[in-house]
Amino acid sequence: xxxxxxxxxxxxxxxxxxxxxxxxxxxxxxxxxxxxxxxxxxxxxxxxxxxxxxxxxxxxxxxxxxxxxxxxxxxxxxxxxxxxxxxxxxxxxxxxxxxxxxxxxxxxxxxxxxxxxxxxxxxxxxxxxxxxxxxxxxxxxxxxxxxxxxxxxxxxxxxxxxxxxxxxxxxxxxxxxxxxxxxxxxxxxxxxxxxxxxxxxxxxxxxxxxxxxxxxxxxxxxxxxxxxxxxxxxxxxxxxxxxxxxxxxxxxxxxxxxxxxxxxxxxxxxxxxxxxxxxxxxxxxxxxxxxxxxxxxxxxxxxxxxxxxxxxxxxxxxxxxxxxxxxxxxxxxxxxxxxxxxxxxxxxxxxxxxxxxxxxxxxxxxxxxxxxxxxxxxxxxxxxxxxxxxxxxxxxxxxxxxxxxxxxxxxxxxxxxxx
Amino acid sequence: xxxxxxxxxxxxxxxxxxxxxxxxxxxxxxxxxxxxxxxxxxxxxxxxxxxxxxxxxxxxxxxxxxxxxxxxxxxxxxxxxxxxxxxxxxxxxxxxxxxxxxxxxxxxxxxxxxxxxxxxxxxxxxxxxxxxxxxxxxxxxxxxxxxxxxxxxxxxxxxxxxxxxxxxxxxxxxxxxxxxxxxxxxxxxxxxxxxxxxxxxxxxxxxxxxxxxxxxxxxxxxxxxxxxxxxxxxxxxxxxxxxxxxxxxxxxxxxxxxxxxxxxxxxxxxxxxxxxxxxxxxxxxxxxxxxxxxxxxxxxxxxxxxxxxxxxxxxxxxxxxxxxxxxxxxxxxxxxxxxxxxxxxxxxxxxxxxxxx
Numbered sequence: 084x085x086x087x088x089x090x091x092x093x094x095x096x097x098x099x100x101x102x103x104x105x106x107x108x109x110x111x112x113x114x115x116x117x118x119x120x121x122x123x124x125x126x127x128x129x130x131x132x133x134x135x136x137x138x139x140x141x142x143x144x145x146x147x148x149x150x151x152x153x154x155x156x157x158x159x160x161x162x163x164x165x166x167x168x169x170x171x172x173x174x175x176x177x178x179x180x181x182x183x184x185x186x187x188x189x190x191x192x193x194x195x196x197x198x199x200x201x202x203x204x205x206x207x208x209x210x211x212x213x214x215x216x217x218x219x220x221x222x223x224x225x226x227x228x229x230x231x232x233x234x235x236x237x238x239x240x241x242x243x244x245x246x247x248x249x250x251x252x253x254x255x256x257x258x259x260x261x262x263x264x265x266x267x268x269x270x271x272x273x274x275x276x277x278x279x280x281x282x283x284x285x286x287x288x289x290x291x292x293x294x295x296x297x298x299x300x301x302x303x304x305x306x307x308x309x310x311x312x313x314x315x316x317x318x319x320x321x322x323x324x325x326x327x328x329x330x331x332x333x334x335x336x337x338x339x340x341x342x343x344x345x346x347x348x349x350x351x352x353x354x355x356x357x358x359x360x361x362x363x364x365x366x367x368x369x370x371x372x373x374x375x376x377x378x379x380x381x382x383x384x385x386x387x388x389x390x391x392x393x394x395x396x397x398x399x400x401x402x403x404x405x406x407x408x409x410x411x412x413x414x415x416x417x418x419x420x421x422x423x424x425x426x427x428x429x430x431x432x433x434x435x436x437x438x439x440x441x442x443x444x445x446x447x448x449x450x451x452x453x454x455x456x457x458x459x460x461x462x463x464x465x466x467x468x469x470x471x472x473x474x475x476x477x478x479x480x481x482x483x484x485x486x487x488x489x490x491x492x493x494x495x496x497x498x499x500x501x502x
Numbered sequence: 503x504x505x506x507x508x509x510x511x512x513x514x515x516x517x518x519x520x521x522x523x524x525x526x527x528x529x530x531x532x533x534x535x536x537x538x539x540x541x542x543x544x545x546x547x548x549x550x551x552x553x554x555x556x557x558x559x560x561x562x563x564x565x566x567x568x569x570x571x572x573x574x575x576x577x578x579x580x581x582x583x584x585x586x587x588x589x590x591x592x593x594x595x596x597x598x599x600x601x602x603x604x605x606x607x608x609x610x611x612x613x614x615x616x617x618x619x620x621x622x623x624x625x626x627x628x629x630x631x632x633x634x635x636x637x638x639x640x641x642x643x644x645x646x647x648x649x650x651x652x653x654x655x656x657x658x659x660x661x662x663x664x665x666x667x668x669x670x671x672x673x674x675x676x677x678x679x680x681x682x683x684x685x686x687x688x689x690x691x692x693x694x695x696x697x698x699x700x701x702x703x704x705x706x707x708x709x710x711x712x713x714x715x716x717x718x719x720x721x722x723x724x725x726x727x728x729x730x731x732x733x734x735x736x737x738x739x740x741x742x743x744x745x746x747x748x749x750x751x752x753x754x755x756x757x758x759x760x761x762x763x764x765x766x767x768x769x770x771x772x773x774x775x776x777x778x779x780x781x782x783x784x785x786x787x788x789x790x791x792x793x794x795x796x797x798x799x800x801x802x803x804x805x806x807x808x809x810x811x812x813x814x815x816x817x818x819x820x821x822x823x824x825x826x827x828x829x830x831x832x833x834x835x836x837x838x839x840x841x842x843x844x845x846x847x848x849x850x851x852x853x854x855x856x857x858x859x
Contacts, residue, residue: 175551192757195753274651278659281660
């Protein structure tokens with residue numbers, strides 16, 4: 084080997100060391116640090132980037148408009164590509180070097196890996212994983228494996244959203260004048276994210292008089308799902324809950340359209356948006372999906388602020404954001420108001436921010452009326468939102484149409500806590 | 503030659519003892535001992551971010567050494583190492599919560615359980631070679647992954663399972679700093695064990711199976727036995743690494759142990775050097791620090807006026823992901839024998855300096 088390659092290797096390793104040791108520790112006098120984990124290049128980037136933009140723009144907007152009652156927000160976005168070790172490293176870095184107070188997280192993998200750490204370090208995490216088992220902060224329900232005292236998320240849990248859909252389906256079945264037991268199928272990959280509501284939702288469907296069919300497994304990655312569609316067809320299932328997101332949903336809709344299944348699809352919150360409908364094309368017929376926010380074109384008072392926030396990264400203001408963006412905004416604004424409360428009541432610390440989450444009843448962040456649903460977090464119940472708006476999407480020959488079909492408010496049943 | 507502090511310019515090993523030694527010269531031995539002592543003081547000198555990375559290096563390093571014993575020394579291939587790593591993690595958590603076995607005993611027990619599972623999958627695999635073996639181990643990856651998602655009694659299914667921190671005589675190792683010592687001890691212990699294994703009769707049999715299985719068989723090395731043993735040892739290491747990972751995080755979820763993790767382990771040993779114990783560690787260190795260094799680079803960009811716009815920052819995030827792939831390709835082209843080989847070359851350069859030619 085030549086000497087020059089040796090030197091190059093030395094040089095590159097040296098520069099790597101320098102890059103590692105330089106940590107941005109220039110803390111301003113009055114500021115708090117918020118870490119932001121995002122997946123912009125990993126398997127969930129399809130929606131991860133949209134949500135991350137919502138969080139990032141909101142943080143920038145809050146800073147540009149006086150911060151947390153005068154305290155500046157310092158923040159850093161790290162694209163961890165849905166890899167747990169990198170999420171842990173980022174968390175530790177923020178915790179030890181930047182004195183992180185609150186974290187905006189992303190998926191099931193990182194949120195769950197960090198549950199013990201954030202509970203011990205008393206760092207509230209606002210995740211975009213809506214797993215039902217993050218909702219029991221004290222472990223009151225014996226079902227709960229692990230209490231998650233410092234985990235919050237904006238929206239109905241995956242389980243609650245699925246229960247809402249099942250409730251809608253039961254009414255839909257009756258209103259169409261059908262007789263007999265409707266059949267319900269869970270469709271999704273065998274992974275914690277699609278699986279999260281599987282048992283809870285099937286249980287409730289049975290309670291409502293559905294016949295629960297064996298779940299159909301489709302991979303998280305796009306593929307040819309005609310075989311699965313054929314088995315759905317032969318089972319004669321009437322309602323199918325889709326637990327996946329992005330390309331996988333696209334493939335499923337396309338495959339089932341080819342096969343000609345007669346099933347009413349109902350997807351989880353990440354499985355339906357305009358981008359999916361446009362790409363999936365003709366297969367999108369009365370596709371049911373839940374939302375926690377209005378759409379970009381809806382005329383509600385809060386959208387004015389959202390459009391201002393959006394200009395932080397899109398100066399022209401022309402970009403039309405998917406509804407996941409608004410959830411990122413809501414998540415950040417609930418955090419902001421909890422931090423404001425904390426500042427007035429003993430300073431912005433993780434513990435105080437957590438307390439700040441319990442102060443308001445029927446809480447909607449200021450300026451986001453009509454965008455964020457009224458939320459109630461309590462010391463024993465982290466099901467902030469128990470309302471599910473149910474929408475229906477149609478491809479409609481290229482002119483995608485989305486309309487609200489129902490609104491379901493779920494009971495806060497004790498046996499559903501953390502499940 | 504009795505007090506060997508410098509290495510002679512050539513191979514002058516005249517006894518089995520010299521041929522078998524772990525540390526080639528006294529200097530290397532002292533350097534190794536000193537650096538372990540120095541690592542003991544790390545928690546006093548660096549913050550918990552670095553400690554986290556060192557802990558990551560430990561548990562990944564242990565598992566990667568297992569894979570190197572299988573791939574680098576025995577010449578088998580495994581695409582299921584990530585799943586075995588996960589099995590160790592769940593097994594240790596399961597043993598602890600279901601049978602109340604103390605955690606420090608659960609970790610080695612989880613290693614043995616994983617060894618059992620590894621040998622179970624290794625049994626058919628020991629009879630096949632090359633591409634067929636790759637596919638067989640790929641199957642084990644998917645079977646075990648599916649098992650995690652379904653076996654509620656074992657892994658908690660989609661809810662995951664809890665893992666208590668290590669508790670030794672009333673002292674709870676639940677901070678980064680305290681767990682670091684456990685991780686360091688495990689790393690040193692498992693690496694010394696690995697070195698010793700390779701000096702033993704069984705280790706030489708592994709190498710014989712790799713180098714020329716027909717000759718090995720003619721010499722009396724039982725191919726099936728040693729291939730199976732190699733699978734077992736490799737899974738044992740993966741299990742120990744996984745168990746440490748579980749008790750460090752306190753929580754295990756099935757999401758992490760995918761085929762990507764298996765590929766990452768392979769990348770580590772290819773970059774580090776197949777069939778080299780110190781290379782394994784180098785590869786792991788490289789793979790753990792590379793994303794962090796690149797992240798640091800992105801951070802530097804973000805601090806500048808022109809760099810802190812979403813377009814640049816997001817673009818860098820993609821570059822960061824691509825860079826990892828690029829580095830692996832780079833290594834395959836320019837340094838197929840890995841960092842360990844490169845290290846030897848650097849050492850040789852200085853050893854013969856200035857008469858390298």
